[in-house]
Amino acid sequence: MSENTDHLQRSSLPIPDLAYTGTVTYDATSPDTHYPPISPVKPPADAPNVLVILIDDCGFGATSAFGGPVHTPNFERVAAQGIKYSRFHTTALCSPTRAALLSGRNHHTVGMGGITEIATSAPGYNSLRPNNCAPLAETLKLNGYNTAQFGKCHEVPVWESSAVGPFGHWPTPGNGFEYFYGFIGGETNQWYPAIYENTSPIEPWGTPEQGYHFMADMTEKAVNWTKQQKSLAPDTPFFTYFAPGATHAPHHVPAEWADKYAGKFDQGWDTIRNETFARQLDLGVVPKDAVLTERNEGIPSWDEMDDAIKPTLARQMEVYAGYLEYADHHVGLLLDALEELGELDDTLIYLIIGDNGASAEGTMTGTTNEGFTINHMEDIETDEYKIAHKDDLGTPRSYNHYAIGWAHAMDTPYQWTKQVASHWGGTRNGTIVSWPNGIAARGEVRDQFAHVIDVAPTVLQAAGIPEPHTVNGVTQRPYEGIPMNYSFDDAEAPEQHTTQYFEMLGNRAIFHLGWTAVAKHKDPWLASSHGLDEDVWELYNVEEDWTQSNDLAAQHPEKLAELQRLFLIQAARFNVLPMDTRSAERFNGELVGRPALVKGTSQTFYPGMKRMSENSVVNIKNKSFTVTAQVTLPEGGGNGVLIAQGGAYGGWSFYLNSGAPAFAYNLGGVAIEYTRAGAALAAGEHELRAHFAYDGGGLGKGGTITLFDGDAKLAEGRITRTLPFFFSMDETVDIGSDLASPVSDDYEATGNEFTGNLTWLRLDAGDDDHTHLADPNHLMQIAMTRQ
Numbered sequence: 001m002s003e004n005t006d007h008l009q010r011s012s013l014p015i016p017d018l019a020y021t022g023t024v025t026y027d028a029t030s031p032d033t034h035y036p037p038i039s040p041v042k043p044p045a046d047a048p049n050v051l052v053i054l055i056d057d058c059g060f061g062a063t064s065a066f067g068g069p070v071h072t073p074n075f076e077r078v079a080a081q082g083i084k085y086s087r088f089h090t091t092a093l094c095s096p097t098r099a100a101l102l103s104g105r106n107h108h109t110v111g112m113g114g115i116t117e118i119a120t121s122a123p124g125y126n127s128l129r130p131n132n133c134a135p136l137a138e139t140l141k142l143n144g145y146n147t148a149q150f151g152k153c154h155e156v157p158v159w160e161s162s163a164v165g166p167f168g169h170w171p172t173p174g175n176g177f178e179y180f181y182g183f184i185g186g187e188t189n190q191w192y193p194a195i196y197e198n199t200s201p202i203e204p205w206g207t208p209e210q211g212y213h214f215m216a217d218m219t220e221k222a223v224n225w226t227k228q229q230k231s232l233a234p235d236t237p238f239f240t241y242f243a244p245g246a247t248h249a250p251h252h253v254p255a256e257w258a259d260k261y262a263g264k265f266d267q268g269w270d271t272i273r274n275e276t277f278a279r280q281l282d283l284g285v286v287p288k289d290a291v292l293t294e295r296n297e298g299i300p301s302w303d304e305m306d307d308a309i310k311p312t313l314a315r316q317m318e319v320y321a322g323y324l325e326y327a328d329h330h331v332g333l334l335l336d337a338l339e340e341l342g343e344l345d346d347t348l349i350y351l352i353i354g355d356n357g358a359s360a361e362g363t364m365t366g367t368t369n370e371g372f373t374i375n376h377m378e379d380i381e382t383d384e385y386k387i388a389h390k391d392d393l394g395t396p397r398s399y400n401h402y403a404i405g406w407a408h409a410m411d412t413p414y415q416w417t418k419q420v421a422s423h424w425g426g427t428r429n430g431t432i433v434s435w436p437n438g439i440a441a442r443g444e445v446r447d448q449f450a451h452v453i454d455v456a457p458t459v460l461q462a463a464g465i466p467e468p469h470t471v472n473g474v475t476q477r478p479y480e481g482i483p484m485n486y487s488f489d490d491a492e493a494p495e496q497h498t499t500q501y502f503e504m505l506g507n508r509a510i511f512h513l514g515w516t517a518v519a520k521h522k523d524p525w526l527a528s529s530h531g532l533d534e535d536v537w538e539l540y541n542v543e544e545d546w547t548q549s550n551d552l553a554a555q556h557p558e559k560l561a562e563l564q565r566l567f568l569i570q571a572a573r574f575n576v577l578p579m580d581t582r583s584a585e586r587f588n589g590e591l592v593g594r595p596a597l598v599k600g601t602s603q604t605f606y607p608g609m610k611r612m613s614e615n616s617v618v619n620i621k622n623k624s625f626t627v628t629a630q631v632t633l634p635e636g637g638g639n640g641v642l643i644a645q646g647g648a649y650g651g652w653s654f655y656l657n658s659g660a661p662a663f664a665y666n667l668g669g670v671a672i673e674y675t676r677a678g679a680a681l682a683a684g685e686h687e688l689r690a691h692f693a694y695d696g697g698g699l700g701k702g703g704t705i706t707l708f709d710g711d712a713k714l715a716e717g718r719i720t721r722t723l724p725f726f727f728s729m730d731e732t733v734d735i736g737s738d739l740a741s742p743v744s745d746d747y748e749a750t751g752n753e754f755t756g757n758l759t760w761l762r763l764d765a766g767d768d769d770h771t772h773l774a775d776p777n778h779l780m781q782i783a784m785t786r787q
Helices: 073-080 094-103 136-142 214-232 255-259 269-283 310-340 370-374 383-388 404-410 452-463 557-573 776-786
Strands: 049-055 082-085 146-153 179-184 195-197 200-202 238-243 347-353 431-434 444-446 499-504 507-512 515-519 537-541 602-605 625-633 640-647 650-657 660-667 671-676 684-694 703-709 712-719 733-735 757-765
Touching (some): 049 094, 049 310, 049 452, 073 082, 073 310, 073 347, 073 431, 094 136, 094 452, 136 146, 136 238, 136 452, 146 214, 179 214, 214 238, 214 310, 255 310, 269 404, 310 383, 310 404, 347 452, 507 557, 515 557, 537 557, 625 640, 625 650, 660 684, 660 712, 671 703, 671 712
Parallel strands (some): 049 238, 049 347, 146 179, 146 238
Antiparallel strands (some): 082 431, 179 195, 347 431, 499 507, 507 515, 515 537, 602 757, 625 757, 660 671, 684 703
């Protein structure tokens, strides 16, 4: 451990500048002129570099490091230099785990009781980290560390997630990172990502055909940043937060990586669970007397699946496995760079393999495109459709997610999956800690209980930096995590994190002194159907029952009552109350007190505006709408996109093709319907309009599209069916071009910029809105699928 021997006052940040109190002379050449040299703020001597790697949506039983079927040699490489933690826990969901990790406080303490899209005004659920909970990166930066974040950020409140901010909850400047390269939100297309550099949207350097993939891109950025940092400031340690989109859906990976696993999953998820459990016993990441839990009610066995779809189901897992190994490979490239720089031994590495359990958000038979599930298009994505598009999985032609049975297998040996905070399958993630210069142990396993809130205090203790009392003038709430340093070199040290609550969407639990009391409120794929008081509590002695396989509630009612009472005490203490299992109400921002970025039914855009998410623009689904563009066309005719929303997996575009106006509606990538004018327009000023008259009568209905030049009608066409809930999980509204994957086949992914002059463009939504007919339970499913 580093020690603070420089006598700097580090408890109040920023470290105050001390005024010179010596003699001031008249002449700088006087022999009595003495000023101390400038001493930049540096961390304590011997403070290590810190690298936190957070893999997304990866269960305890996925990687070979913890007995899983996916080959992860670089994760094992980190473990060989350090120690595995077999009882490390997350919150069961994305945004909450990340907020807790970066703050050292419980997720409700920092306002992240759920994902940002369902925030309310309640303190535990508003998605706003209070300023009395300064993030770890800010503390390290103010103590002289260089800080950078790469990859996913899903902690920005939805009303602050546009290119105009405010940026107080973005990685930079609000969360203490000096540099950010990644995406904002729950997921992004790995072939066509929506990237920000700091706070500016930028485009990938190439297309999939040119070899682009975001995992490789963000790794290269991280390597280059690290090399530059060590070149220019070799004595300054860094804090790097490396959070890839892998292995969250979409499971996008170059085909050769998925093909490495051809035939490896034909035996199905039940056999894979048994094989994984045997390896886990051999590795010692579960004890010899551990019991493999039973498959949960509602999850089908492999034998129950139709033989015709089994090859497609197996391919889903091959693609996922390739994606995970691909992520492991790029983590290895980052490790190689540290080794090349001579920094690997002096870097404290936290490799947290999953921000929650494996995701059960992919339906019972998986999906080729999450948009089908979101938009209730099950009639299109039949089993026959999935079978026919098996070879699209993982490629730019898909937006895929594996079946629920695979998620359960990837959480071996535990019950349940992501979202289920009541059971270890949702919250227990394999974690590896390495620091060769600071930890003597090599290749060992630690069984002490730990939680993601323990990371921040562990890092500060390793660096010799005190937990700050005040930051930027605000008195700080103490860290709620427990430093894990005590266990680094002592496998037998009594565990110090002895009490921890869990809660997510009503699924809740309490761990205390070797016991857990748990109550599962809902399955990940179902909505809340009953009151919290109707939940059935279970009780487990986790010292004797590692996997929560033997419910003792009936045998020990007094212990269960004791723990239920303790849960309520902790819930009151950490802003968990009132627990919120509502569906429809949480999507009405006015009702729950959540600000809206865009209000009204009309919005005007200007050239250069791009990468606007769906919550940043007027909603035109399930209603009529009009697009009006004031343009000047050059001699020879104009071409290119005026406005596009979404991409190749769903969306619409208004553009000029060979000088003639055209409108394309993309129905989830299944079909594209075009309305095209018959002739090119003359040079000069034009007011172009596309008016969609919605048929009405429910959600996702069709309508008539009419194109105008001023008052002159140019063309009319039909849109048979529309997307009722979402155009795209991550693709955006772009003015003057169609970024990322193209909505229309009339133009390519690049080179589709409008060649004329666009003065302004206005989007007007009609007053015939049918969205009130939406099923509130399905709206909640949409939000949870996005995270």
